[in-house]
Amino acid sequence: MTTKASVLSTNEENQQGLPVEDPDDAIEDGHQPVADQGCSSVVNKQEDRLKRLSDLRMRLNEARKRNHAEYVEEERRNKMPVHFEARKRRAEWELAEQQAKKEAEERGEDYGRLKVLDTGADELERLDRKKKKKNPDQGFSDFAAAQFRQYQRLTRQMKSDMDMYEDQKEKLGDGFYPTVDTLLDPQATKPTKAGVDRMVQDLEKQMEKRGKYSRRRQFFDEADIDYINERNMKFNQKAARYYDKYTAEIKQNLERGTAV
Numbered sequence: 059m060t061t062k063a064s065v066l067s068t069n070e071e072n073q074q075g076l077p078v079e080d081p082d083d084a085i086e087d088g089h090q091p092v093a094d095q096g097c098s099s100v101v102n103k104q105e106d107r108l109k110r111l112s113d114l115r116m117r118l119n120e121a122r123k124r125n126h127a128e129y130v131e132e133e134r135r136n137k138m139p140v141h142f143e144a145r146k147r148r149a150e151w152e153l154a155e156q157q158a159k160k161e162a163e164e165r166g167e168d169y170g171r172l173k174v175l176d177t178g179a180d181e182l183e184r185l186d187r188k189k190k191k192k193n194p195d196q197g198f199s200d201f202a203a204a205q206f207r208q209y210q211r212l213t214r215q216m217k218s219d220m221d222m223y224e225d226q227k228e229k230l231g232d233g234f235y236p237t238v239d240t241l242l243d244p245q246a247t248k249p250t251k252a253g254v255d256r257m258v259q260d261l262e263k264q265m266e267k268r269g270k271y272s273r274r275r276q277f278f279d280e281a282d283i284d285y286i287n288e289r290n291m292k293f294n295q296k297a298a299r300y301y302d303k304y305t306a307e308i309k310q311n312l313e314r315g316t317a318v
Contacts, residue, residue: 125314132310141281212260222250 139145162169174182226246227234233242249257285291 125316128314132314215260216256 135142158172159169162172229246230242233240233246236242285294
């Protein structure tokens, strides 16, 4: 029926003298039928979606590779000794220092003078103030040296009473310089009340100072910063002593973004 109707309409148009458009001419002019245009739009949308899916897969693979590389690097750091990077930099600095000193000696130059020329003025002032201290802390060497340093610090605060010294020397005679065979009278060597009070006062000062003392801990730049202030840092350190062995894996998963 459709074919007959189209033929009749064509014949009627021919009879009326109206121009008839050929379908082949329409295609050559660039005008496609409506059905072909709908098919092409569906194909374009499908190609666009496939392209976006391919891009997402590529990004997913790239992220997976980066996560794996970071995981391998983290495992390598965990297997190394504590603060390995800081110790490595320290060892490299010492080697460079020894090499520079050796080269200066070969050239016949004073390495200490060359080092001072390369040091800033503020650093030199700090070192000079440290040298001028009356009782500088040279670091721990042994218990005898530490005890002697404390003895010097305590005796420096005491004032000598030469009158009492001479009086006691006169009373004791040769016993003032005792030997292993000397027997001293306990009453003659009994400390005065002022001396006892001075000792008690000094001990109380030591106890008060010891209560405020906190051991200096070395700060490492390579350590992770997981705190917002000093108080929070101390809390995290205390919590880490007891719970790190249980939460280490969870923390690593959160940092990598692979937590379930």
